[in-house]
Amino acid sequence: MNSHRPHKYARIATTLLILSELIFFSFLAIHLLSASSATTEKVSGQSIAAQSNNASDSTSQNFIHWVDFDVTADAMRQALRLDVDSYNQTPHLNWLELLAFLGARYGGDFSRYKASDMDALAQKLQDGSSIEELTKDMKYYSYYLEAYHAVLGGMVGVYDIQIPDEVTGEPVWVTKYGLKAFSPIAKNYPYNDFDDFGVSRSYGFKRQHLGHDLMGQVGTPVIAVESGYVEAIGWNQYGGWRLGIRSFDKKRYYYYAHLRKNYPYHKTLKEGSYVQAGDVIGYLGRTGYSSTENTNNINEPHLHFGMQLIFDESQKEGNNEIWISCYELTKFLTMNRSETVKNPETKEYYRIYQIKDPAVPGEAPSQIYSFLR
Numbered sequence: 001m002n003s004h005r006p007h008k009y010a011r012i013a014t015t016l017l018i019l020s021e022l023i024f025f026s027f028l029a030i031h032l033l034s035a036s037s038a039t040t041e042k043v044s045g046q047s048i049a050a051q052s053n054n055a056s057d058s059t060s061q062n063f064i065h066w067v068d069f070d071v072t073a074d075a076m077r078q079a080l081r082l083d084v085d086s087y088n089q090t091p092h093l094n095w096l097e098l099l100a101f102l103g104a105r106y107g108g109d110f111s112r113y114k115a116s117d118m119d120a121l122a123q124k125l126q127d128g129s130s131i132e133e134l135t136k137d138m139k140y141y142s143y144y145l146e147a148y149h150a151v152l153g154g155m156v157g158v159y160d161i162q163i164p165d166e167v168t169g170e171p172v173w174v175t176k177y178g179l180k181a182f183s184p185i186a187k188n189y190p191y192n193d194f195d196d197f198g199v200s201r202s203y204g205f206k207r208q209h210l211g212h213d214l215m216g217q218v219g220t221p222v223i224a225v226e227s228g229y230v231e232a233i234g235w236n237q238y239g240g241w242r243l244g245i246r247s248f249d250k251k252r253y254y255y256y257a258h259l260r261k262n263y264p265y266h267k268t269l270k271e272g273s274y275v276q277a278g279d280v281i282g283y284l285g286r287t288g289y290s291s292t293e294n295t296n297n298i299n300e301p302h303l304h305f306g307m308q309l310i311f312d313e314s315q316k317e318g319n320n321e322i323w324i325s326c327y328e329l330t331k332f333l334t335m336n337r338s339e340t341v342k343n344p345e346t347k348e349y350y351r352i353y354q355i356k357d358p359a360v361p362g363e364a365p366s367q368i369y370s371f372l373r
Contacts, residue, residue, distance in 0.1 A: 063311040067147045069324040071099055072110045073331035075118070076152075082122050083156065084178045093122055095156060096148050097131050103144035104135065150251045150309045151324060154226045155181035160356035171353055179336050180357060181226050182278045184214065184256065184305045186349070187337035191216035191303075197325035210323035211255065211306030212330060218301045220284040221349040222256055223338045224275045225305075227357045233271050239304060240287025240295070241265070245275060248359050253316070255306035260285030261296050267348055268365060276357050278338035279367055280349045305330065 076099070083095035101121055106112045124134060135141040159180045162171035185191050191214045199209045224245060231253065232244030239257030241264030246253050259265065260283040275281055286298035307329070309315075309322040340349045350367045 064143070064147060064150070064309075065311075065315075065320065065322075067150070067309055067322055067324055068108060069147070069151050069329075070108065070110050071103070071148065071328060072113055073328045074115070075099060075102065075110055075113050076328070076332040077335070078115055078118050080156065080179060082118070086126075087177045091125050093125055094131075096145060096152060098122065099148050099152075100141055100145035101131070101135060101138070103148065104138040104141040107140075108144065146311075147309075150311065151307070151329070153251060154247050154249060154359060155179060157358070159358065162353040162355075164353075173356075180277055180355070181333060181336065182223050183330065183333040183337045184223050184225050184303060185216060185284075185337070186221035186223050186280070187339040189216060189220045191220070193327070193330065195325070195327040197327060211257070211304045212326040213302045213304055214284075214330065215300055215302045216284050218260055218283075218285050220303075221280045221340045222259065222282040222284055222303055223340075223351075224277055224279045224281045225254055225333065226252065227274075227276045227359050228252075228254065230269055230271050230273045230275065233265065233269060235293045236288070237291045238288060240289070240298070241282075241285065242288075242304075243269070243282055245281070248361065251310060253308040253310060255304070255308065256282060257304035257306070258286055258288050258298050258302060259283060261287050261294055263347075266367075267346075268367070274360055274362075274365070276355050276360055278351050278353075278355050280338075280340055280351055283349075 076095075079095035079098040082093045082098060086093045098118055098121060102110070102113065102117060105117070121134070125131065156179055158175065158177050160173055160175050161180075163174055164170070165172045193212065193214045196209055196213055197211070201209050226245075226247055228245040228247045230243065231246040232242070234241070236242050236257070239255070241259040241261075242255065242257040243259070243265065244253055244255055263283060264285065264287065265282045266280050269275070269281060284301060284303045286296050286301040287294065289295075289297035305326055307324055307326055309324060311322075315321060339352045341352050342349050354366055
C-alpha cells in the first residue's frame, strides 16, 4: 500500500496543475476578448467618423466639374424657334429642356442630332406629357439641364429693344421675347473661322487652345455677347489687350483677347463697368504673345473668344477651370448681330439700336450719343 501513495499524490498534483492552468487561460481569454472588443469599437468609431468627414467633403464638392458642349447650331436654332413660337401658350416649350432631353438621349453627342427627334419630343409635350414624365428614367437629364443652362441660360428672355420705324426709319422701342444675345463680331463686318478648340499652342508652354478664333480686319468692332460686368481689363502676355466680362448670374465668364494695339477698348469701359448685350466693347487686333505691353506679336488679326463656366468660385482660377468650345455657339449667334456706327470726330464706334435687358441691375449707361440723335 505504502509503495503506491507517492503515485496517488502525483496524480492529484498533476490534476490540480491542469485545473489551475485552465483557470489561468480562461481569465486570459476573457481579457483578450474584452480588449479586442474595445479596440473594435474604437476602430469602428474612427471609420464612421472618417466616412462622415468624406461625406461632408463630398457634399461641399457637389457641383459640376466638367462640361463638353457640342450642341449644334442647328439644334439650338430649332429649340429656340419652338420656344419662341410657344411663348404665352400652354405648354410653353423651354428650349433648354428640349436640348437637355436630347443631350441625355444622345449621351451629349450631338453628331447624332436629328430635327425629327426634337419635333417628336415637342409633339409629346404639346399632347399633354410633361417633361418630368418623359425624363423620369433618364439618369443624366438633370446634369445636362444644369450644364446647358450654365452655357445658354442668359441668352433668351423678355427685353426691350429699338428697331427702325417702318415709315420714318427712326428708332422706336418694342418689347420682345427671344434671343437677346449677340454675335461677338458687329454686323456687316466679315470674318472667317473654323473649329479650333483644343488645338495645340506653344507660346510660353505647350497647351491647348481654350477658345475660338474669329479672323477679321484690325479695328472691327467687338460686341458684348451677353449683358454683364467687366471683371478683367488690361494686358495679358498671352491674350494681349483683353477683356473679361462676367454674366450677372456669375455662371459665365466671357473672354475677348488680342484686341487692337493703342486703342483696344471702348472708352466707356473700366473694371466694374456694366455692359449690355450688343454693346461695342473693343476692337479686333493682333496683340499678345509678349510680356511687353501693347505689342503686336500675333501673325493674323483675330478675336479670341472664350467662355468659361463657373459652378463654384473654386473653379474661377487654377486647374479646375471649365472652358467650352464656342464654334457652334458663334454660328448660332450670327442670327443676331449688333449694328454699329462710327463717331467721325472720335473714331469710336457705338451701337445704333439700344437695348434694355432686365438682367442688368439698375441701368447700364447707353451707348447712344448726340451725333446719333
